[in-house]
Amino acid sequence: MEHNSTVLRAAKPTINEGFVCGHYLNEVAEGFFQLMLGIRYAEILAHAYTQPNHSYSFENVLFAECDGRIAGMALGFTGEQHRKFSVEPLKKAAGIRVIRMKIVNLLFAPMMQILKTISTNDYYLLSIAVEKNLRGKGIGATLMDFIEERAHINGSKRLSLDVSAKNEGARRLYEHRGMNIESQWPKRIPIPGMKFYRMTKVIC
Numbered sequence: 001m002e003h004n005s006t007v008l009r010a011a012k013p014t015i016n017e018g019f020v021c022g023h024y025l026n027e028v029a030e031g032f033f034q035l036m037l038g039i040r041y042a043e044i045l046a047h048a049y050t051q052p053n054h055s056y057s058f059e060n061v062l063f064a065e066c067d068g069r070i071a072g073m074a075l076g077f078t079g080e081q082h083r084k085f086s087v088e089p090l091k092k093a094a095g096i097r098v099i100r101m102k103i104v105n106l107l108f109a110p111m112m113q114i115l116k117t118i119s120t121n122d123y124y125l126l127s128i129a130v131e132k133n134l135r136g137k138g139i140g141a142t143l144m145d146f147i148e149e150r151a152h153i154n155g156s157k158r159l160s161l162d163v164s165a166k167n168e169g170a171r172r173l174y175e176h177r178g179m180n181i182e183s184q185w186p187k188r189i190p191i192p193g194m195k196f197y198r199m200t201k202v203i204c
Contacts, residue, residue: 006071006142011049011061017070018046021061024073024129030164036104037097044093051089055082055115055126062146064130064139072130074143078154079120110186111194114162117183122200123151125161144177151203158200165195174199 011017022045026033034041048056055077064072077085091098105112118124125147130139151159162185163170171181179199186194 005066006137006139007065008142008146009063009065011058011063011073013050013058015046015050017058017061017063018049019043020063020070021049021056021058021073021075022046025056025075025127028127028129030166036101037094038100040097044090044095044097047093048090051093054085054087054089056090060126062143064143066134066137066139070131071134072139072143073127074125074129074147075127076123076125076147076150078151078156079118079122079124082115082118082124083120108194111196114185114196114198117198118160119158121157122160123147123154123156123158123203125159128161140173148201148203156203158202160198160200162196162198165197171197171199177201 011021019042022033022042025045026041033045037044045056048054049058049061051057052059056075060075060077060081062074062076063070064074091101094101128140128143128147130143148159159179160182161174161179163174165171165184179201181197182200183198185196185198
């Protein structure tokens with residue numbers, strides 16, 4: 001698929017692309033993956049990325065390219081797929097750091113519950129990122145167009161995502177595309193500096 005000189009393509013199960021995905025994931029998550037997995041977070045995510053049937057798998061990733069170079073990424077899946085995903089590929093890639101991963105997941109349990117609320121009928125956009133020097137050129141919009149198309153093809157009733165309350169620019173972008181805030185996380189136990197909005201859009 002091509003739009004405004006941006007070419008979209010499916011991801012490949014290579015370590016190099018896994019590193020790119022890992023860096024994007026950590027950037028969008030405001031450093032959470034580095035906190036959870038340590039300084040080798042990108043390497044760990046890269047190895048997990050090459051494996052199928054989990055949230056961070058290459059199977060769920062779409063890359064945008066400009067002039068033959070990766071310029072952005074979108075990672076999404078259906079709620080039904082998410083319920084069948086395994087955490088084992090990430091645990092295996094983490095090795096001994098799985099202990100750190102478990103501790104962080106426990107400490108941030110109120111926030112981690114957010115992924116358990118993905119509706120079976122939703123197509124969930126886990127992450128979308130564009131290279132900083134290429135933002136404002138329509139790459140993000142092209143990725144979003146494709147994600148909405150994929151959601152429709154998969155028979156999903158809605159598109160959903162979670163965005164940091166601090167990321168006002170992204171929230172305005174999603175609102176411009178017809179998405180609305182449905183809920184706020186964490187709901188009960190506040191985590192200093194961490195607040196997210198679940199945004200949704202009905203797929204026509």
